[in-house]
Structures are given as C-alpha cells and as structure tokens.
Amino acid sequence: MKGEHILMFHGLIFVGLIHVTIFVVGAEPQVPCYFIFGDSLVDSGNNNALTTAAKANYKPYGIDFPQGVTGRFTNGKTVADIIGQLLGFPKFIPPYATATDQEISTGVNYGSGSAGIREESGSHLGDRINMDRQLLNHEKTISRLSALQNNKTFTDEYLKKCIYLSNIGSNDYINNYLIPSIYPSSKTYTVDQYATVLVQEYSQQLKTIYNLGARKIAVFGLGQIGCTPAEITRFGTSGKPCVEWINDAVKLFNDKLKSLVTELNSNYLDAKFTFINLASISAPQGDVPLPNTPCCQVGEDGQCVRDSNPCLVRALTVFYDGFHPSEISNTLIATRSYISVIPSDTFPYDISHLARL
Numbered sequence: 001m002k003g004e005h006i007l008m009f010h011g012l013i014f015v016g017l018i019h020v021t022i023f024v025v026g027a028e029p030q031v032p033c034y035f036i037f038g039d040s041l042v043d044s045g046n047n048n049a050l051t052t053a054a055k056a057n058y059k060p061y062g063i064d065f066p067q068g069v070t071g072r073f074t075n076g077k078t079v080a081d082i083i084g085q086l087l088g089f090p091k092f093i094p095p096y097a098t099a100t101d102q103e104i105s106t107g108v109n110y111g112s113g114s115a116g117i118r119e120e121s122g123s124h125l126g127d128r129i130n131m132d133r134q135l136l137n138h139e140k141t142i143s144r145l146s147a148l149q150n151n152k153t154f155t156d157e158y159l160k161k162c163i164y165l166s167n168i169g170s171n172d173y174i175n176n177y178l179i180p181s182i183y184p185s186s187k188t189y190t191v192d193q194y195a196t197v198l199v200q201e202y203s204q205q206l207k208t209i210y211n212l213g214a215r216k217i218a219v220f221g222l223g224q225i226g227c228t229p230a231e232i233t234r235f236g237t238s239g240k241p242c243v244e245w246i247n248d249a250v251k252l253f254n255d256k257l258k259s260l261v262t263e264l265n266s267n268y269l270d271a272k273f274t275f276i277n278l279a280s281i282s283a284p285q286g287d288v289p290l291p292n293t294p295c296c297q298v299g300e301d302g303q304c305v306r307d308s309n310p311c312l313v314r315a316l317t318v319f320y321d322g323f324h325p326s327e328i329s330n331t332l333i334a335t336r337s338y339i340s341v342i343p344s345d346t347f348p349y350d351i352s353h354l355a356r357l
C-alpha cells in the first residue's frame, strides 16, 4: 500500500506524506503473536454482548470495514488493526469474547469500550471490561494456550516473542474525572495527583502483563482529549481550537507515563517497554484552523446516531464520532507508531524495532 494523504488533524490542516509498504500476501508475520489491551480505541467487538451504552455494533460504524459492523468504534480499522497488518498478520486479531482455540495462538484483543485503568471508570454507561479484568482474561488465554501447546518451556518462550499493545486511560478522564456529578475523583485529587495515582495503578497492571510472560510491550500515551468534538461541545474552548485545561491534564498523565516506561526498562532488563507519544504523532502542523466536526451525526453521548448517514469524504475527516478518530487518522497514528517519523513519536523504540529486538 503506498499512499499520500492529506489529513486535517485536531482542528488544523495536517499535510502528511505517508509512504508505507505493507507486505501481506504469503509473508510470515514478524512476531508469532500480538495481544491487545485497551478501550474503545482498540475494541473490536468485546462489548457487543455486554449491557452497556458503550457499543458500536450498529451502522454507520464499520461502514468502511471489510466485514462491516463489528463493534469497532470507527468507520474502518482501529489503530490496533493497522499495526497488526504492518506486523504482517494476515487476519485481524480476534476479540476475546469470540476467540476460538484455533485463533488464540496468534493473539487476542481484550479491548473494551468505556473501560479504564480504574475499576469505576465508565460505570455510568454500564458493564465494561476494565484493565484488571482484561488481565484476568489474559491469564485465562494463557491457560488455554498452555493446554493446547502442552509444553511449558515452549509456551513461555512463545509468549516472550509476542507484541503486547496497551492503549488505555482516556476513560479515566472522559468517563470519570471529567464528570464530577457522578465520579468523586476530581474532588479527591488535583489533576496532578490524579495523573500520579492513575500511572501508579497502570504501573501495577503493566507489571502484571510482564509477569504473564510479556517482554515486548508498547504503551500508548493519551491523545488530546481536549480536542475531541464531544469535549469541545461540552466545555467550550474560549476561542482556542481545543479545551486547553483538559489537554494540560492529559499532558501530566503522558509525562508521568513516559517516565514510568523508562523506569520499567531499567527495572526489567529482559523486557522492552516503549512509549507511543500520540501528542507528538498528532501534533498539528500548519496553521489553518478547521472545525473539529465529527463525520457521523452524533447524539448527546458523542456516539453516532443509529442508522444515520455519515459524511461522504471520510478520508478527510479527523473524527468519526464525537470521541473516536476516523480510519484515516488511525492510519496516521499506526504508521508513525510502527515507524516513527520524528524522534519524539516513540520512546525509546518504534514498534518495528520492538518487533525485531
């Protein structure tokens, strides 16, 4: 795939030249397996059977996805899907909810819309598989895999070679800290204290992934939540392109998360953690302001209205609904996570390096 895309990113025109070659047909994936943890940015259908408002298994979600509606919260592929293709996987990694024994050896996707690092995040929307539950699900997967492979040494060596991607934390803001009428966290903690407790809890969770055999772990920082159409509508921007105080809060989290990655790399010398810097990857370039308009018609909850007609030129839209990037934005994010364009995109490795280490 060789492509040149013009992106409008976070309210500013972004001219990105993306030259990527994806070899898929007949090639072996660069790693044998790929496990995905996270929220709606990576969910590929785990919420479909849950009792929750955080679902995307209806049109117009999936309008550009080969299998149509799947529960993905975008028009096409997620960042996790595209990274999987760049790693050479011929199929998308199956959601935990439906993954069969035949499928689990190449990996499982545990992502769940509205899920957070914290247990309570997203609870007002209904059920969700928060990070601690995703880790329990991963333990169950490993038990299944161990039984199938029937050789502990082999399974341990196998799990070390996999790529593990974790993209979580947005709902600890969007569906927790930023809703003081439901969640007390903003009364309990200052933004700086909250970022600290979140990163502490996330640290335990990343150590659990390590303890479950992972040695190549890509940790995504948070995107600029203050630039999402839904938060702009809710809070206003006082004339700025984005809600600045939300972006400032997210930056505190991202900075602490990046430090955590450094710490984990020095404490676990047999593992490689890397920080994917979404703030760098999606930094606006150019200076032509453009409204952050969602592609689909959104309801009060920021999700696409069921069966509504989305915009036609989806290759030129940053956001698909009030919160979630469109496939074209996901392509930009995934390609720069995989091969960094500027040094600040990934730290210390991009995912193509992580795969080869």
Ligand SMILES: *[C@@H]1O[C@H](CO)[C@@H](O)[C@H](O)[C@H]1NC(C)=O
Pocket: 151, 152, 153, 154, 157
């Ligand atoms: C188990 O796996 C290891 C590592 O691949 C291999 O060396 C060993 O021969 C295997 N054991 C059996 C009983 O197949």
